[in-house]
Amino acid sequence: xxxxxxxxxxxxxxxxxxxxxxxxxxxxxxxxxxxxxxxxxxxxxxxxxxxxxxxxxxxxxxxxxxxxxxxxxxxxxxxxxxxxxxxxxxxxxxxxxxxxxxxxxxxxxxxxxxxxxxxxxxxxxxxxxxxxxxxxxxxxxxxxxxxxxxxxxxxxxx
Ligand SMILES: [Zn+2]
Numbered sequence: 001x002x003x004x005x006x007x008x009x010x011x012x013x014x015x016x017x018x019x020x021x022x023x024x025x026x027x028x029x030x031x032x033x034x035x036x037x038x039x040x041x042x043x044x045x046x047x048x049x050x051x052x053x054x055x056x057x058x059x060x061x062x063x064x065x066x067x068x069x070x071x072x073x074x075x076x077x078x079x080x081x082x083x084x085x086x087x088x089x090x091x092x093x094x095x096x097x098x099x100x101x102x103x104x105x106x107x108x109x110x111x112x113x114x115x116x117x118x119x120x121x122x123x124x125x126x127x128x129x130x131x132x133x134x135x136x137x138x139x140x141x142x143x144x145x146x147x148x149x150x151x152x153x154x155x156x157x158x
Contacts, residue, residue, distance in 0.1 A: 042055075
């Protein structure tokens, strides 16, 4: 396996429980979900909430090209592009997190669209997420393998 593929394989360790919205970073559960095939892993309990709801890979497949570009730029030693792509990816995933939070609260699509379009800057989005969840984005990162690295992104570690 090439170094690029080894780095991208790291993406396969995370799953998202669509019931509670938590990212699952548990190798045993990831292995079971990887073998579950079709059915969205509904027969496998979420280690966070215990429910057997649907799960999907995290991050969503539409973010994978960004991660592929990140790895490629890293290997080409284009540090500034890695930083720009990392911040862009972070901001896109933050908006996705916010949309997921609103979806689980049964917020109408029109309202979700209006909110995500209105909250354009990262710090306002982070404050909004804290109001919804009671947790900071910095704290949420710590739960999923970014114990020391979340300060590398432009966040509000309150
Ligand atoms: Zn769950």
